[in-house]
Amino acid sequence: MDSNLLQEGLDLLLYGMGSVLVFLTLLVVATLIMSAVMRRFFQDPEVPEITGEGLETSPQPAVPDQRLLTVIKTALELHRDQRKK
Template identity: 50%
Template sequence: MQNILLQQGMDLMIYGMGTVLVFLTLLVIATVIMSRFVTRFFPDPIVAEPLRSAPQAGRDVALDPAIRSAIEKAIELHRARR
């Protein structure tokens, strides 16, 4: 009697885990297919941004003194936490 009950429990467990495995596999496949469909037929529009001249290395960029002091204070607080 005990062996039959244990066998039925194992069968139910394997059936349930197999069902979940099949469902998750199908879900992953469906997600990949939908992702490819969307990227193929609805690509992101390419927006041309105006070129900005980047500040050169070693050159001080003029900052508002209030912003500069806020940045320095934030750096001090960050280093104090370590």
């Protein structure tokens, strides 16, 4: 084998992988800097506290419509029957 060809291939590999590594490192650094800038100048608004007055202590779950449950049940049965065939 030609050792010069192998050396050129290795050089190309190292330059390519090195440039990808440098690019990704710069991308991470740029993302961290942008994140820090956004956190500093655009802080999250404060959420006002909600007092317990007028709120239900245990909200009741919504009862699903019986017609809707029947439709869903029928659709599931049809689907399972089609899969068995």
